[in-house]
Amino acid sequence: MWFAVLPDGEAGLAAAGVLLPRAGQVIEHASGRPWLIGDWPGHQIRLAAVGAARVAVLGRCPVTATDLALRLDRISDVERLEQVVAGLAGSFHLTASIDGRTAVRGTASAVRRIFHARVRGVTVAASRSDVLAWATGGRINEQVLATRLLPSGVVAPLQDLGVWRDVTCLPPDRTLLIEPDGTIRVRTWWHPPEPTLPLVEGASALREALTGAVDTCTADGGTISADLSGGLDSTSLCFLAAGGPARLITVHCEGLDPGNDDPAWAFRAATALSAATHLVIGNDEFPLWFAGLTESQPAMEEPSGWVRDAARLADLAWRLGTAGSRLHLMGVGGDELFSPLPPYLHDLVRERPFTAPAHLRARRARWRTSWWRLLRAVADRTDHAAWLGRRTAELRAAPAAPDPHSMAWGPPLRMPPWATPGAVNAARDVLAGIAAGQPAPLSPRRAQHQALLYARACGAGLRQIDQATSRLGLPYAAPYLDDAVIEAALSVRLDQRAGLGRCKPLLAASMAGIVPYEMLERSTKGEYSADFYAGWRRHRDGVLELFDASELGRLGLIDPGVLRAALLGVHPLPHVMGPLSQTLACEIWLRSLTPLRMPAMTTGDS
Template identity: 50%
Template sequence: MSGDVWFTILPDGESGVAAARLLRPWATETIAHHSGRPWLLGSWPDGLVTVGAAGARRVAVIGRCPVTVEALSARARRLRDIADVEAVAHGLPGSFHLIASVDGSVRARGTASGVRRLFHARVGGVTVAADRSDRLAAVTGAAPDERLLAAHLLASPLPYPLDDRCVWQGVEALPSFDSLLIDADGRVRTQRWWTPPEPQRPWREGVPAVRAALTAAVGACTADGGTVSAELSGGLDSTSLCFLTAHEQERTRPAGAKLVTLGWRSLDPENDDAAWAARAAARLPGSEHVTPAPDQWPLWYSDLPALTGDAVPTDEPGPWVRDGARMAALCRLMTGRGSRLHLMGGGGDELFSTFPSHLHDHVRRHPLAAYARIRTQRASQHWPLGQLLRQLADRRTFGQWLAAWAQGLTAAGPSSSALVRGAPSTAWGVESRMPPWATRDAAAAVRSLLREAAESAEPLAPQRGQHTALACVRTGGRGLRQLDQVTSRRGLGQAAPYLDDQVIEAALAIRVAERSTPGRYKPVLAEAMRGIVPDDVLRRHTKGEYSTDFHVSLRHNRADLVELFDGSRLGRAGLIDDAAVRASLLGVHPTPEGLRSLSSSLGSEIWLRARPAHIRPPSTAITEGAP
């Protein structure tokens, strides 16, 4: 199915019927409560929604999950009340929204990573939830929130804790760890459904759980048979998924099973990703391997004018527009070979590496082990000792760190010179700066958002290392969500098995400091894949670098970029200075750091230009008499 995929969730009352009338012009599908009133309304392909029913109890799984109607109905029979939903759904693999309707009450949630999200708003006097914020914005007439648009100049998807805010006025984003409860009268409250695991398991004890969870996640991708495709960059994350996919297809032999892998070559002759991808491909003889020729694989920032019409399918701004032409090429190459789903390695770095912030925890819990690790890493990476010690001595709470981030929002960032190497930050997260072309008003708006968050926001976990991993998982989840919105519109869904809830739980239950070891690259993932991925492929410990691709892409597409920011929508809104953007684009950038915020600003600009095209109902919709 091509076109936007979306759904709304309605309360089981007369007020929900009234709200459904307002939504019908956009919808092509509907599913009813036991009462006969509309429950789920939207537009989706066959197989995306599975509903189990037992009397007045309904449980729906929307997304990627190999559960059958019969099995889900058996689970529904175990429901005593709405509070039992998580218990009866326990163990279901995949990535999906979970929604229940029991005796007039509705409970709904997405995924911990935010790959599956929910939003809610008042529609016709009643609370309605949806997986796309723009559907709620369209029916309520909401306009973009300029403070949130300013925040998207920092990074998009937004960093925690701003990522729990919605870019549309009057539309609320449901925090990814919470579920939404709606009663028959349309009143709403939230309840925590997921709590991050305590990272207490030794890494060797955690490996079997990681292997089992990752196998189940990939199995959820291959269960429907047919052709699936997968990224094969040459890195350990994507390579592991390719071998695991082939292994699952061979083990379960679903109908018409086939694997197609996609690998593209960097423009940097020193980048060894392609060599490792070729080595892996040679060990996957039953699969088809696609390596696009240069004229089949566009540069970053290509074909930007094509995105300034009504072709932006995401409900919020995102940096994916840098890769818009590549996403189109990906869909063309993979759907042309019959692929229905494309697997990518997003989430692997977040789960199976450690961030420098873990050193702040490690030095307090295990000072001798931390000292040995710091000494080894400092020797290999030349960290300045004084700067590192100041980082480790920092005792700010999460709220104090947010307040300091707000204060330094427009300060100059670290030197981007390749010759100047500083110690890594061990703070609660990355203190993104406003780009040099942001206006004072934009900076003031973001500063106010951060200061408001500093008053009440809590870290995602007490330890900085675990908090940082979770924050990055959420950022990756929201990024995948946008990519899926882009490619699903062209008939190719996106999946990142590392970001499935069960994989996240298994990986983050392992002690933070043991997720990586100096001298070994991603030891947990490597051991989990032992016997599935060939040993010689698992021995890779390097990672490709793409600054050459950035420079070449910028040089070839500079004129289109400059033109795009001539009289920009962001400039008209008072959020950026077009002349400053132009100066940056025409300047000299020895490294990509000087234009790190370009993709976010570009995504926001193109998103704004495309908005008017998304407020008109399509011509294919449920007829007025439908339930």
């Protein structure tokens, strides 16, 4: 699925001529000029027209064309576009054409993005960056590609830099306004909420938002599927989905660690979900991580860290497609929204100083850290721009063991140990350019900033998974990443979202009466490092083979010899293996673009 948005002017006709050969559908402005062109399933679009005004909703949304027309009739210009979809659940792109002016935006979660570029001298917006890259010559931005070797989602502005030259990513919280002559303006349509709601009120709001999100997945009936790992995130989605009109298939993939109690909890949930069909895939029936990477991969819009799971995703799509599933639900985003991130303590001591001591004592005991280290982290006053500047200056190619208890704006920035000096310099230049602009955080509160940052990283991941699996006939959805759910979760007080001695108290409170009580009280969490290392042992040689004639090496971004040495250890440590996913993502993405060839980078000293 893709679509492009054209301005309502003569200048847009030339750009339309470039894109039309790839498009299967066209929707016109009131003037008769092309407005939306692309390819999309009929059930994925709601369209309304009132006089000279047009509005389209593309994605999951319960609105009917009739209701959309009534809503459109209440506004007079594109500046008030958000009123048309106020209160609607789901995950969707929104675009309108009113009196010659055009507006378009994606989602705050980054699940649905908008990009724009100059095509034949006029600005064109699109839902996929590679469509615009094709229209503008397909040149890769090697400097931005170097930053993709960093862990995903570490710096907010990096998420808004694309790997294609001449193509600009619209930040998720912005709307793009296009005038008839193709000139543009950008305005903010979404702001993160203030965390002021008490738990009871917040749980009620979350329950309503999450129920609405899942309802948009089940509303069309038929058969849908959902992960059932045994954790609270996936279990909650399954119980909500079971109450809808669609037939539900749950999926549990067994892990290799005999100490992992996820299967036991998944069995309990499956027993309570008697009306659903339950699919259990044994650990000897499912591809391991890193399988099939030496096989040809289809070209993707951009590098995807999920590429290491390509064989698993394809296998699951085949199984569930055979069983009739039209949509698959996953619980990604739940950990990021409902588990307490350490920076909440930094915010809590400033906003609720009488509540903070109990949380500090509890976290100190759990983390087994000293009071000195804890209080020093809480006392830090570094603002976001200064933090980014410092991290940029410290950037180098070295493994960095993550500090799970850090209260900074983000983790240390480290390129993988196999990054070349040229790659480090390129990434440093990009980050320095961002830092020079003194970027504001996503929220003035560190915990809110990180929760939204990681939720957007999850949104980008879901977007990439969905692009891959939709080609195989099974689209994906992650209701926790619907904007209304994110807003409800981030509206709750930090201390009550974190809780003391209870796992994900906000989600548990919201699911009371829907999910059986014993499952809401689970305090353990499954761990899958055994599966990771089993996959690595089985497919290590194939992964290393990818780098024998590396595209990243040809560009001067990595040293394949250093990579091989780092990965051939008897048992590579997690902070060495961690960067591998992003490196694989970039390598396989470049290979998928062949025969497009890019000039090698000029390397320099570190």
